[in-house]
Amino acid sequence: MTSRNTALDHVKAVACLVIVCHHLAFYGPMSDVLRPLWPGLLGWLDEYGRMAVQLFLVLGGYWAAAALAPQGQARHADIGPVLGKRFVRLCLPYSAALACAIVVNEVVRSWGFDHDSVSATPTWDAVLAHLLLVQSLGDWEALSAGVWYVAIDFQLYALCLVWLWCSRRLPRWPALGQTGLVLATAASLWVWNLDSSLDVWALYFLGAYGLGMMAWWATHTPHPWQRWGWVALMLLLTGCALLLEWRPRIAIAGVTALALVLQGLWLPAGRWPQWPLLTWMGQRSYAIFLIHFPTSLLVNALVTLHWPQSVTANALGLLAAVLLSVLAGAQLFRWTEQATPTWQLWRNWQLGVLATGWVAATL
Template identity: 45%
Template sequence: MKVVAGTVAGASKTLPAQFGLINLLKAGAAQLIVLHHLAFYGPMADHARVIFPALFDWLADSARIAVQVFLVIGGFLAAKSLAPSGQAGCATPLRAIWRRYAKLAPPFVAATLVAVLASLWAAEWMTHDSISAPATLSQLGAHVLLLHGVLGYASVSAGAWYVAIDFQLYALLVVLLWLVGRVSGNRQQQWLMPLVVAAGITLSLLHFNLDADWDNWALYFFGSYGLGLMAWWASDPRRKPGMAVMLMMMALLPAVLGLLLEFRSRIALAAVTACVLFLWGRGKIASDSRAWVAINGMGKISYSVFLIHFPVCLLVNAAFTRFAPAEPEWQGVGLLAAWSGSLLAGALFHRWVEAPLSRLMQFVAEQLAVRDVHMPRPLPR
């Protein structure tokens, strides 16, 4: 990674250049998701809606498609990690899937427990349908396994479905890489995997994504995820421009056909996001200004904000319902408090929960790998 020198907050530092555009997209999408849930759930929005009714209606309805940005970025970064040149093959698929689970699940489980406690606390101060029923052990177990949607359990927290889908999509990609690699004999064919992904995008957008009964499964969302995969492979600077454009068209053509078949704003946003990443997603920006330090920081904590914002918003809703007047202005202040509180809680959750758990899981994985290396092998017969 390129390193640049910069001065931040009066102190000279050497800061790494980062994928600034990706962090900007993640930070912006995370804010829209928080605002969507604030406008959609809880009594504060019901009271404050009269201040800016059109804005509240847009946030409650259309802002939810910002999750498509995360899906496309997820595919983009998964391609970078698992198959940077687009070649099939994965030597240790189970280990790769476990690493993804170990990254996603521990902070998700911690945030789920916080949401359970927040629901119990909020129920003491208000009665509202945004409060989940007391969680059962089987429901929590399904959340731990990231199978709550598949098994038909209600989510304890808004947005919990996305974590499970992200894991499914990553696991599906690993399986495809491994399977295509085995079938092709792991020959270095840079077109085979993109062809398979393009076929998956087509099936997803022209069939599975048109049927809401599939929305607990990766195939429903693979169109958006696959657009991100193709954007990474097509933006490889080693490719000739004509080949790069052809790869991107392999992804965009089924998206266009899908939109013609049935226009879906979420798919249109996914296609636009993929095009933006294709053109500028690999660019790294020096973190030598306060603005980019803030943007990169917001991008870094976006997963924590995504995980922890709902219980924070729930508690603030309950507090303003119980202790504040029902006037729109007071409830509007509550919305601002919930929004800013979500960002603060996300930063604290990242520092004290997500990051330590990530280091712990990495340490455990390294110890298991070392033990595996030093285990005696059976003698050949």
């Protein structure tokens, strides 16, 4: 696609806001003060808000198919530069957000804010593990909420890239790349996603990601019979997965993938309603997602330390946390994502995180 899809920007904006509100409801302590007043809303955000991650997984697969195999066959003959570019694009804003998270954790701890949402002072190996996106594999404590998703996103992209590249080596079977990914999607939905111990690996999430890739291929095939074949296959994979075990997250992933197909076929981007604020937020959703937790933690600490039982102060605090997260995400986007991603910029931010971790550990 040569232009941005406004509809998908809107979806990302809404999903991002839901994740921000979910973490505010889940971690507290401002939400704990307000829960007796708004039990339904905060309970729903606490329990179901995290499901918005499924939208990002499906959209991630959708755009991965567009970048790696828009017509079903691998575009790239050399995977090294592609994988390196993806790593740098993910890790530039991620590294900056990690540095902010470390600073905020130490600041609120110095204020005497004692809460489960405050991470322990990081060790050298924990910081390095986060920078290499392997913190979940080694069971290091997360420095910020949501950092696991960055690691999973990179795993999923790398897995699909490597498989498509391998399938390119066998030109006699041009459909091998798509076939292998469909089979892997089925295995994830029907087997791997049923085992929660695998949730640190891409295989656990490949079902939602693969449905997103299938949605791209369904939307962009020129043949109607192939299009409806993809839709039928998506329905089959999702339906069988839900018959094996009802999982709301898989239902949401399936519905999202099918909605992408319907939107792409019958509601082109140019006809989608124009909501500039949502478009703006959608373009910055990754940065908002990365920076929202340290921003919310800072607001939580300030409100709790000064007005611990005030309903009004805590309600305004929740609103301020959301608004400040969006503003902080916009600034992070400007610093990192608007700049051309280079290994030099990546190195500078990585060194900044290591320095921040060292200062935090030695103070």
